[in-house]
Amino acid sequence: MSAPTPTTRSGGPSRPDDSMLLLRNLVEDSLDEGYARAAARRAAGEPASRSAVLVLSIGLLLVGLLLATAFAQTRQRAGSAAEARDALVAEVEQRSAANDKAQAQLDRQRASVQRAQRQVLALSGAGTELADRLARLEAATGAAPVTGPGMVVRLTDAAGDGSGSDVDPRTDVDTDGRVTDRDLQTVVNEIWAAGAEAVAVNGQRLTALSAIRSAGNAVLVDFRPLTPPYEIEAVGDPKKLRETFVGGFGGSYLQVLQGYGITYAVEDSDRLQLAASAGVRLRYAAEPQPAETRSNGT
Amino acid sequence: MTGQRTAWTRLRSAMRPHASRGNLLPGLLCALLGFAVVVQVRSTQDAGLDGLRQSDLVRILDDVTERSDRLRTEARDLEETRARVTNGSTGSRAALDEAQARARVLGILAGTLPATGPGIELTISDPDGKVGPEVLLDTLQELRDAGAEAVEISSLAGPAVRVVAATSFEAPTDSGGGDGAGRVVVDGTELTSPYRFLVIGDSRTLAAALDIPGGVLDVLRQDDAQGVVTQRDRVTITSLRAAPSPRYARPADD
Numbered sequence: 001m002s003a004p005t006p007t008t009r010s011g012g013p014s015r016p017d018d019s020m021l022l023l024r025n026l027v028e029d030s031l032d033e034g035y036a037r038a039a040a041r042r043a044a045g046e047p048a049s050r051s052a053v054l055v056l057s058i059g060l061l062l063v064g065l066l067l068a069t070a071f072a073q074t075r076q077r078a079g080s081a082a083e084a085r086d087a088l089v090a091e092v093e094q095r096s097a098a099n100d101k102a103q104a105q106l107d108r109q110r111a112s113v114q115r116a117q118r119q120v121l122a123l124s125g126a127g128t129e130l131a132d133r134l135a136r137l138e139a140a141t142g143a144a145p146v147t148g149p150g151m152v153v154r155l156t157d158a159a160g161d162g163s164g165s166d167v168d169p170r171t172d173v174d175t176d177g178r179v180t181d182r183d184l185q186t187v188v189n190e191i192w193a194a195g196a197e198a199v200a201v202n203g204q205r206l207t208a209l210s211a212i213r214s215a216g217n218a219v220l221v222d223f224r225p226l227t228p229p230y231e232i233e234a235v236g237d238p239k240k241l242r243e244t245f246v247g248g249f250g251g252s253y254l255q256v257l258q259g260y261g262i263t264y265a266v267e268d269s270d271r272l273q274l275a276a277s278a279g280v281r282l283r284y285a286a287e288p289q290p291a292e293t294r295s296n297g298t
Numbered sequence: 299m300t301g302q303r304t305a306w307t308r309l310r311s312a313m314r315p316h317a318s319r320g321n322l323l324p325g326l327l328c329a330l331l332g333f334a335v336v337v338q339v340r341s342t343q344d345a346g347l348d349g350l351r352q353s354d355l356v357r358i359l360d361d362v363t364e365r366s367d368r369l370r371t372e373a374r375d376l377e378e379t380r381a382r383v384t385n386g387s388t389g390s391r392a393a394l395d396e397a398q399a400r401a402r403v404l405g406i407l408a409g410t411l412p413a414t415g416p417g418i419e420l421t422i423s424d425p426d427g428k429v430g431p432e433v434l435l436d437t438l439q440e441l442r443d444a445g446a447e448a449v450e451i452s453s454l455a456g457p458a459v460r461v462v463a464a465t466s467f468e469a470p471t472d473s474g475g476g477d478g479a480g481r482v483v484v485d486g487t488e489l490t491s492p493y494r495f496l497v498i499g500d501s502r503t504l505a506a507a508l509d510i511p512g513g514v515l516d517v518l519r520q521d522d523a524q525g526v527v528t529q530r531d532r533v534t535i536t537s538l539r540a541a542p543s544p545r546y547a548r549p550a551d552d
Contacts, residue, residue, distance in 0.1 A: 027305060057323070060323050060324065060327065061323075063327060064323070064326070064327050064330065067327065067330055067331060067334060068330065070334070071330070071333070071334045071337065074334075074337065075337065081352060084352060085352050085355060088352065088355040088356065088359060089355060091359060092355060092358050092359050092362055095359070095362045095363065095366060096362055098366065099362060099365050099366050099369060102366065102369045102370070102373070103369060105373075106369055106372060106373050106376070109373065109376050109377075109380075110376055112380075113376050113379055113380045113383065116380065116383050116384055116393075117379075117383050117393050117396065117397060120383055120389055120390050120393035121390075121393055121394065121397060123390060124390070124394075126394070127390070127393070127394055127397070130394070130397050130398065130401065131397065133401060133541070134397055134400060134401055134404070135549050136541065136542055136543060136544060137401060137404035137405065137407075137408050137410075137541075137542065138404060138549065139542070139544045139547045139548070139549055140408050140462075140463070140464075140542030140544055140547075141404050141407040141408050141462075141463060141542075142463055143400075143404055143407075144549055144550075145549070145550040146544070146547040146548060146549060146550055147547075147548055147549075147550040148544075148546040148547045148548050149546055150546065181439075182436075185435060185436070185439055186432065186435070189431075189435055189466045189467060190466070192463075192464045192465065192466040193466035193468055196464065197464070197544045197545070197546055197547040198544070198547045199463075199464075206463055207407065207463045208407045208408075208409075208442075208448075208449075208461065208462050208463040208465075209407070209442060209445075209446075209447065210442060210463070211439050211440075211442035211443035212439060213439065213443045215354040215355075215357045215358045215361070216351055216354030216355075217354075218354070218358060220358065220361055222365070223361035223362065223364050223365040223368075224361075224362070224365055225358050225361075225362070235544075235546050235547040236546050236547075237545075237546060249468070249469075273550055274547075274550075278365075278368060278369050278372055280403065280404070280407060281368070281371070281372065281375075281403070282403050282406060282407075282447050283445075283447070284415040284416055284417070284445075284447050284498050284499050284500060285406050285413040285414070285415045285447040285448040285498040285499075286406075286413065286414060286415055287402050287405070287406065287411050287412065287413065287414075288412055288413070288414035288534055
C-alpha cells in the first residue's frame with residue numbers, strides 16, 4: 001500500500017496533527033458527496049422524489065402489518081393454549097383418580113381370586129407345591145402384595161416455589177431443588193443394591209417392567225404421575241438395608257441432594273405393606289420351545 | 299475550529315425533535331414493537347410458573363390412558379380366571395392350568411425361565427471408558443419405558459446378567475485394572491465394555507425410544523461412546539436367575 005500523500009504537505013508549515021489525517025478528514029469533511037447533493041436539492045426547494053416516498057411508505061406499512069398479524073396470532077394461540085391446558089390438567093387428574101379407584105378394586109378382586117385358586121390347588125400335592133412356587137415368584141416380581149420389615153426413604157422438594165436458576169438444558173425444565181426422575185432412579189437403584197426384596201414408590205410397586213420417568217416436572221412411575229414428597233418403601237433386612245444404603249453411594253447422593261435444598265429422611269420400619277403392581281403381563285416375551293433355546297448364539 | 303463547530307451544530311440539529319407526518323408511522327411501529335415484546339415476555343413467564351407444558355401434559359395423558367387400559371384388561375382377565383377356577387366340575391384342572399400359565403409369566407419376569415420374542419440388540423462400545431453405571435441405568439429405564447419385557451446385559455466377550463426388578467448398577471469398588479473405567483458391576487457381576495443389551499418387546503418402539511433427541515444414543519455420543527441398535531424378529535434370552543427366595547417379604551393375605 002502506498003503512503004497517503006496529504007495535500008497539506010505541499011505547502012505551508014506541517015501541522016502537529018498531520019499523522020492523524022484520517023481523523024481530521026472525518027471531523028472536517030464528514031458529509032459524503034451524496035449528502036451534499038441532497039442538501040443542495042433541498043436548499044433549491046426541490047421536493048423528494050414521489051416514488052421513493054411511496055416505496056418507503058408501502059415497505060413500512062408491510063412491516064407494520066406483519067407485526068400486527070404476528071401479535072394477533074400469538075395472543076389468540078396463547079388464549080386457546082391456556083384453555084386446552086386447563087382441560088388437559090382436569091382430564092389427567094380425573095383419569096388418575098379413576099385409575100386409583102380401579103387399582104384398589106383390582107387389588108381386592110385379585111386377592112379373592114388368588115384365595116380361591118390356592119384353595120383349589122391345596123387339594124393336591126402338585127398343586128400345593130405350585131402354589132408355594134407361585135407365592136415366592138409373586139413376591140419377588142411385584143405381582144402380589146407383600147408385607148415385611150424394611151426401610152422408608154422420604155424425599156421432599158426444596159421449600160419455595162422451586163423457581164430457581166438451574167435449568168436442565170436437555171429438557172428446558174427448572175430442576176433446582178426439585179426431585180427429578182434421575183434422582184429417584186438413582187436412589188431406588190442403591191436401595192435394590194442394598195438388598196431390598198420389594199420396593200414401592202409412593203405406593204407404586206416396582207416390577208421388572210416398571211420405569212421411573214419424567215414428563216416436564218412430573219415424575220411418572222409405571223405411567224402414573226406422582227406428587228411429591230416421594231416415599232420409597234423397601235422390604236428387607238432393616239439393619240442391613242439402612243447400613244448399606246446410607247453408608248454407600250446412596251448416602252452420598254442424598255447429601256448431594258441436600259445441597260440443593262431437598263430434604264430427606266431414612267427410617268426403619270417393623271412392618272411395611274406393599275401393594276401389587278397392576279402391570280404384570282407379557283405381550284411379546286414367551287417361554288421358548290425346547291428346540292429354540294439354543295438357536296440364539298449368545 | 300470552524301469545522302468542529304459545524305459538526306456539533308449538525309449533531310444538535312439532528313438530535314432536536316422535529317415532528318413531521320413522516321415520523322408518525324415509524325413512531326407507531328416502534329410503539330407496537332415495544333408492546334409486542336412486553337406481551338411476549340409476559341407469556342413466557344406465565345408458562346414457566348404454570349410448570350407443565352402442553353406437550354408434557356399430552357404425554358402424561360397418554361400414559362394415564364395406557365394405565366387405565368392395562369387395568370381394564372387385567373380386571374377382565376381376573377374375572378375370566380375366577381369363572382374358570384370356581385367352576386365346580388373343571389375348577390381344579392383350570393386352577394392348575396392357570397397357576398402354571400401364571401408361573402410361566404412370572405418366571406420370565408423373575409428371570410428363572412428363558413424368554414424369546416421380537417426385540418432389539420443394543421451394543422455399546424465405550425473406547426474411552428466414559429460410560430458409567432448411571433448411563434446403563436438410564437438406558438434400562440428408557441427400555442422399560444418403551445415396553446421392554448425381558449432384558450439381558452452382557453459383556454460382548456464375557457458374562458451375562460439377566461435383568462429383573464431388583465437389578466442394580468454399581469461402579470466397581472476394587473481398583474483392579476485402573477480407575478474402574480469401562481467396567482460396571484451389575485447385580486454383583488462385573489461387566490466390561492463393550493456391553494450388549496438383548497431386549498424383548500416391540501422392536502420399533504424400543505429402537506425409536508433409544509433414538510430420540512437427547513435420548514440414550516445421544517448421551518452415548520456425548521460420552522464418545524457408540525450405541526448400535528439392531529431390530530430383530532426374534533431375540534432369545536437364555537441367561538437365568540436362581541429361583542427367588544424372599545426372606546423378609548411375605549405374601550400379604552388380605
